[in-house]
Amino acid sequence: VVHKEVEFHQLVEHSIVTFKQAYGREIEFHKNIESIYVMGSADQLEQIIYILIDNALKYSKEKIVVSLFTYNGEVIFSVQDFGNGISEEEQERIFERFYRVDKARSRETGGTGLGLSIALTIAEEHNGKLTVESTEGEGSTFTLVLPILKKKSQPTE
Ligand code: ATP
Numbered sequence: 001v002v003h004k005e006v007e008f009h010q011l012v013e014h015s016i017v018t019f020k021q022a023y024g025r026e027i028e029f030h031k032n033i034e035s036i037y038v039m040g041s042a043d044q045l046e047q048i049i050y051i052l053i054d055n056a057l058k059y060s061k062e063k064i065v066v067s068l069f070t071y072n073g074e075v076i077f078s079v080q081d082f083g084n085g086i087s088e089e090e091q092e093r094i095f096e097r098f099y100r101v102d103k104a105r106s107r108e109t110g111g112t113g114l115g116l117s118i119a120l121t122i123a124e125e126h127n128g129k130l131t132v133e134s135t136e137g138e139g140s141t142f143t144l145v146l147p148i149l150k151k152k153s154q155p156t157e
Helices: 008-023 042-058 103-107 115-125
Strands: 004-007 027-031 037-040 064-071 074-081 129-135 139-147
Touching (some): 004 008, 008 074, 037 042, 037 139, 042 064, 042 074, 042 139
Antiparallel strands (some): 004 037, 074 139, 129 139
Protein backbone atom coordinates (compact mmCIF):
# COMPACT_ATOMS: atom_id res chain seq x y z
CA VAL A 1 0.00 0.00 0.00
CA VAL A 2 1.38 3.39 -1.00
CA HIS A 3 1.64 5.92 1.80
CA LYS A 4 1.10 9.55 0.89
CA GLU A 5 0.18 12.78 2.59
CA VAL A 6 -3.41 12.42 3.82
CA GLU A 7 -5.72 15.23 4.95
CA PHE A 8 -6.96 13.38 8.00
CA HIS A 9 -9.39 16.10 9.17
CA GLN A 10 -11.20 15.86 5.83
CA LEU A 11 -11.61 12.11 6.09
CA VAL A 12 -13.13 12.53 9.55
CA GLU A 13 -15.48 15.34 8.54
CA HIS A 14 -16.66 13.53 5.39
CA SER A 15 -17.26 10.33 7.33
CA ILE A 16 -19.40 12.14 9.88
CA VAL A 17 -21.54 13.68 7.15
CA THR A 18 -21.92 10.30 5.45
CA PHE A 19 -22.99 8.51 8.63
CA LYS A 20 -25.38 11.27 9.65
CA GLN A 21 -27.07 11.04 6.26
CA ALA A 22 -27.12 7.24 6.23
CA TYR A 23 -28.41 6.65 9.76
CA GLY A 24 -29.99 9.94 10.79
CA ARG A 25 -28.27 9.65 14.17
CA GLU A 26 -26.77 12.46 16.23
CA ILE A 27 -22.99 12.69 15.96
CA GLU A 28 -21.37 15.39 18.09
CA PHE A 29 -18.00 16.57 16.80
CA HIS A 30 -15.25 18.26 18.83
CA LYS A 31 -11.88 19.38 17.54
CA ASN A 32 -8.98 21.62 18.56
CA ILE A 33 -7.51 21.89 15.09
CA GLU A 34 -8.70 22.95 11.62
CA SER A 35 -6.45 20.80 9.50
CA ILE A 36 -4.20 17.88 10.22
CA TYR A 37 -2.07 15.85 7.84
CA VAL A 38 -0.66 12.36 8.38
CA MET A 39 1.34 9.96 6.23
CA GLY A 40 -0.60 6.95 5.12
CA SER A 41 -3.24 5.42 2.94
CA ALA A 42 -6.40 7.54 2.77
CA ASP A 43 -8.50 4.45 1.98
CA GLN A 44 -7.20 2.53 4.95
CA LEU A 45 -7.46 5.44 7.35
CA GLU A 46 -11.01 6.04 6.19
CA GLN A 47 -11.70 2.39 6.89
CA ILE A 48 -10.65 2.75 10.54
CA ILE A 49 -12.84 5.84 10.93
CA TYR A 50 -15.78 3.96 9.40
CA ILE A 51 -15.28 0.86 11.55
CA LEU A 52 -15.17 2.85 14.79
CA ILE A 53 -18.13 5.10 13.97
CA ASP A 54 -20.15 2.18 12.61
CA ASN A 55 -19.57 0.14 15.79
CA ALA A 56 -20.42 3.07 18.06
CA LEU A 57 -23.74 3.57 16.22
CA LYS A 58 -24.43 -0.18 16.05
CA TYR A 59 -23.80 -0.88 19.74
CA SER A 60 -25.55 2.16 21.22
CA LYS A 61 -28.83 3.99 20.80
CA GLU A 62 -27.99 7.53 21.83
CA LYS A 63 -25.81 10.14 20.25
CA ILE A 64 -22.13 9.45 19.79
CA VAL A 65 -19.22 11.86 20.23
CA VAL A 66 -16.34 12.07 17.76
CA SER A 67 -13.22 14.06 18.69
CA LEU A 68 -10.18 15.14 16.74
CA PHE A 69 -7.35 16.62 18.77
CA THR A 70 -3.65 17.17 18.48
CA TYR A 71 -1.34 16.74 21.43
CA ASN A 72 2.44 16.41 21.63
CA GLY A 73 2.93 15.84 17.92
CA GLU A 74 0.20 13.25 17.69
CA VAL A 75 -3.30 13.13 16.28
CA ILE A 76 -5.87 11.79 18.68
CA PHE A 77 -9.07 10.61 17.04
CA SER A 78 -11.69 9.15 19.34
CA VAL A 79 -15.22 7.82 19.08
CA GLN A 80 -17.29 7.67 22.25
CA ASP A 81 -20.64 5.96 22.68
CA PHE A 82 -23.06 5.59 25.56
CA GLY A 83 -24.03 1.99 24.90
CA ASN A 84 -23.70 -1.17 26.98
CA GLY A 85 -19.94 -1.02 27.18
CA ILE A 86 -17.47 -3.90 27.10
CA SER A 87 -16.22 -5.87 30.12
CA GLU A 88 -12.50 -5.94 30.91
CA GLU A 89 -12.09 -9.58 29.79
CA GLU A 90 -13.85 -8.81 26.54
CA GLN A 91 -11.78 -5.67 25.95
CA GLU A 92 -8.73 -7.90 25.63
CA ARG A 93 -10.35 -10.03 22.95
CA ILE A 94 -12.37 -7.70 20.71
CA PHE A 95 -9.35 -6.90 18.53
CA GLU A 96 -8.96 -10.60 17.62
CA ARG A 97 -10.20 -11.78 14.27
CA PHE A 98 -13.81 -13.07 14.27
CA TYR A 99 -14.26 -12.34 17.99
CA ARG A 100 -17.71 -11.08 18.89
CA VAL A 101 -18.97 -10.44 22.42
CA ASP A 102 -21.93 -12.55 23.48
CA LYS A 103 -22.76 -14.22 20.17
CA ALA A 104 -26.48 -14.39 20.91
CA ARG A 105 -26.77 -10.72 21.72
CA SER A 106 -24.54 -9.62 18.86
CA ARG A 107 -26.47 -11.69 16.36
CA GLU A 108 -29.26 -9.14 16.15
CA THR A 109 -26.76 -6.46 15.10
CA GLY A 110 -24.99 -8.68 12.58
CA GLY A 111 -21.32 -8.54 11.68
CA THR A 112 -18.36 -10.82 11.26
CA GLY A 113 -16.15 -9.72 14.13
CA LEU A 114 -13.47 -8.60 11.70
CA GLY A 115 -13.83 -4.82 11.90
CA LEU A 116 -11.65 -4.11 14.93
CA SER A 117 -8.92 -6.57 13.93
CA ILE A 118 -8.70 -4.80 10.56
CA ALA A 119 -8.68 -1.42 12.30
CA LEU A 120 -5.85 -2.51 14.61
CA THR A 121 -3.76 -3.83 11.72
CA ILE A 122 -4.19 -0.57 9.82
CA ALA A 123 -3.34 1.50 12.91
CA GLU A 124 -0.11 -0.48 13.41
CA GLU A 125 0.82 -0.15 9.73
CA HIS A 126 0.58 3.62 10.26
CA ASN A 127 2.81 3.57 13.36
CA GLY A 128 -0.28 4.30 15.38
CA LYS A 129 -2.10 2.90 18.37
CA LEU A 130 -5.70 1.83 18.75
CA THR A 131 -7.07 1.41 22.26
CA VAL A 132 -10.38 1.07 24.06
CA GLU A 133 -11.65 2.38 27.36
CA SER A 134 -15.02 1.13 28.45
CA THR A 135 -17.27 0.80 31.47
CA GLU A 136 -20.10 -1.68 31.41
CA GLY A 137 -23.46 0.05 31.43
CA GLU A 138 -21.90 3.42 30.57
CA GLY A 139 -20.30 3.13 27.17
CA SER A 140 -17.03 2.88 25.30
CA THR A 141 -14.39 5.14 23.82
CA PHE A 142 -12.10 3.90 21.05
CA THR A 143 -9.02 6.04 20.46
CA LEU A 144 -6.68 6.09 17.50
CA VAL A 145 -3.34 7.88 17.96
CA LEU A 146 -1.23 8.68 14.88
CA PRO A 147 1.97 10.64 14.34
CA ILE A 148 1.29 14.07 12.81
CA LEU A 149 2.91 14.95 9.51
CA LYS A 150 1.99 18.66 9.69
CA LYS A 151 -0.83 20.87 10.84
CA LYS A 152 -1.49 23.13 7.86
CA SER A 153 -1.30 22.96 4.14
CA GLN A 154 2.31 23.84 3.31
CA PRO A 155 4.69 22.59 0.65
CA THR A 156 6.74 19.52 1.61
CA GLU A 157 10.32 19.55 0.31
P1 ATP B 1 -18.20 -6.32 11.73
O1 ATP B 1 -16.76 -6.03 11.81
O2 ATP B 1 -18.56 -7.22 10.61
O3 ATP B 1 -19.04 -5.10 11.79
P2 ATP B 1 -18.40 -6.75 14.54
O4 ATP B 1 -18.92 -5.39 14.81
O5 ATP B 1 -18.98 -7.88 15.34
O6 ATP B 1 -18.56 -7.16 13.04
P3 ATP B 1 -15.79 -5.84 15.42
O7 ATP B 1 -15.95 -4.47 14.88
O8 ATP B 1 -14.45 -6.50 15.27
O9 ATP B 1 -16.83 -6.83 14.75
O10 ATP B 1 -16.16 -5.85 16.95
C1 ATP B 1 -15.95 -7.04 17.73
C2 ATP B 1 -16.93 -7.08 18.89
O11 ATP B 1 -16.60 -6.04 19.81
C3 ATP B 1 -18.36 -6.81 18.47
O12 ATP B 1 -19.02 -7.97 18.07
C4 ATP B 1 -18.97 -6.24 19.75
O13 ATP B 1 -19.37 -7.29 20.58
C5 ATP B 1 -17.78 -5.53 20.40
N1 ATP B 1 -17.82 -4.06 20.16
C6 ATP B 1 -17.17 -3.37 19.21
N2 ATP B 1 -17.40 -2.04 19.30
C7 ATP B 1 -18.24 -1.90 20.36
C8 ATP B 1 -18.87 -0.76 20.98
N3 ATP B 1 -18.68 0.49 20.53
N4 ATP B 1 -19.67 -0.99 22.06
C9 ATP B 1 -19.86 -2.25 22.52
N5 ATP B 1 -19.31 -3.36 21.98
C10 ATP B 1 -18.51 -3.18 20.91
